[in-house]
Amino acid sequence: MTIVRQLPDPAPPVRHELAGSYVARLAQIHGMDFRTLWDQISQPTSPKSKVRRVNPEQLAALTGRSTYQLAGALPELRTPAPDWRTFRHEPQPACHLCTARHAGGPVLLLLQHHRYVCIRHSIWIGPPDVDHLTTSLNELPEVVHAQRRHMRLLQQAGWAVTYDAVLTAILICAQLWSWHSEDLPGAWHEWVRRATVLIPPGTSQTAFSASRLCAAVYPEAITLASRFASPHWRLSAQGTRFDRDIFDAEMGRILSCRPYTRDRVDDPISHWADVNSRRPPVTPIRLFTDRKPTRTPHIYRPHLHVATRRAVERQALEFDPTKRAGASLEKHRHLASVYRRAWYPIRISTRDPHPHYTPHLNRFP
Numbered sequence: 001m002t003i004v005r006q007l008p009d010p011a012p013p014v015r016h017e018l019a020g021s022y023v024a025r026l027a028q029i030h031g032m033d034f035r036t037l038w039d040q041i042s043q044p045t046s047p048k049s050k051v052r053r054v055n056p057e058q059l060a061a062l063t064g065r066s067t068y069q070l071a072g073a074l075p076e077l078r079t080p081a082p083d084w085r086t087f088r089h090e091p092q093p094a095c096h097l098c099t100a101r102h103a104g105g106p107v108l109l110l111l112q113h114h115r116y117v118c119i120r121h122s123i124w125i126g127p128p129d130v131d132h133l134t135t136s137l138n139e140l141p142e143v144v145h146a147q148r149r150h151m152r153l154l155q156q157a158g159w160a161v162t163y164d165a166v167l168t169a170i171l172i173c174a175q176l177w178s179w180h181s182e183d184l185p186g187a188w189h190e191w192v193r194r195a196t197v198l199i200p201p202g203t204s205q206t207a208f209s210a211s212r213l214c215a216a217v218y219p220e221a222i223t224l225a226s227r228f229a230s231p232h233w234r235l236s237a238q239g240t241r242f243d244r245d246i247f248d249a250e251m252g253r254i255l256s257c258r259p260y261t262r263d264r265v266d267d268p269i270s271h272w273a274d275v276n277s278r279r280p281p282v283t284p285i286r287l288f289t290d291r292k293p294t295r296t297p298h299i300y301r302p303h304l305h306v307a308t309r310r311a312v313e314r315q316a317l318e319f320d321p322t323k324r325a326g327a328s329l330e331k332h333r334h335l336a337s338v339y340r341r342a343w344y345p346i347r348i349s350t351r352d353p354h355p356h357y358t359p360h361l362n363r364f365p
């Protein structure tokens, strides 16, 4: 094993930082080549492999920090390993104001599913997108407040129920935003207003991002999610017609459309109440640990198919918040787990309390 000397300026890691990102910053601060430093503090994943993983003791010797301190900041170094289901599978940039004092270049973080806003600086940070754009929310304080409500929901319902409820609610908002209908909910006007602030007219080619569309629906999505996560409202959705009327009235109140009319074709809320409210919470399809280790762990670009990138460019070119804008958000990969389930039918029992429900075909593979 290589004997490692402590660096003269062992800058601290950022909480939840990717190990490769931290080592790359240390190399940059000391004018060293990343690979030289990386090879000193890592070891091959297998005897013949060229791919390497960090050795916590070597990194501790390099930085003069204990393995305990390093593991507190770098999730990859923790023993036992964290519950990776609670983390997003893709690294992403941190709030640029939070990391401004950290030298050595960009900071890549592994964030948990509930991190959407830096409350301290009012910056939209998630979910990760094709281009890593972080966004000021100074003109949209309700989006910042929604992150606080999201944290409260997490404390009350736990990560699994919150993960399912929030992603389901974001997907439903996206579906309602992309409806071909005259009967649009009042919340639609709010989504258009926020999208116009985040992606000003004439700037869509540089400012368009599905993540920003997610910010536009986030406040209503968190309010819907708190109902989807509540055992009381789930029972109302599944109960008698009277219970269901109360549930529908609540949905109408949240989406500013009174009265809320259920049973429309492709109504995602009716479908959730009839079918998905009875299912256990979805779990993430992909985990961070499913990624193949690379020789450049400090550089992250989402692995998107060329066709997907072209589709995003086309969406940016054609973007108009008043014309089915939610369609771009609907297919965003951070919603993949709930998107797959969204219209998936179940066998309807003859004792089903909602005989009006007609199962849809599985429209989405």
Ligand SMILES: [Zn+2]
Pocket (backbone or CB within 6 Å): 095, 096, 097, 098, 099, 118, 120, 121, 122, 123
């Ligand atoms: Zn910040």
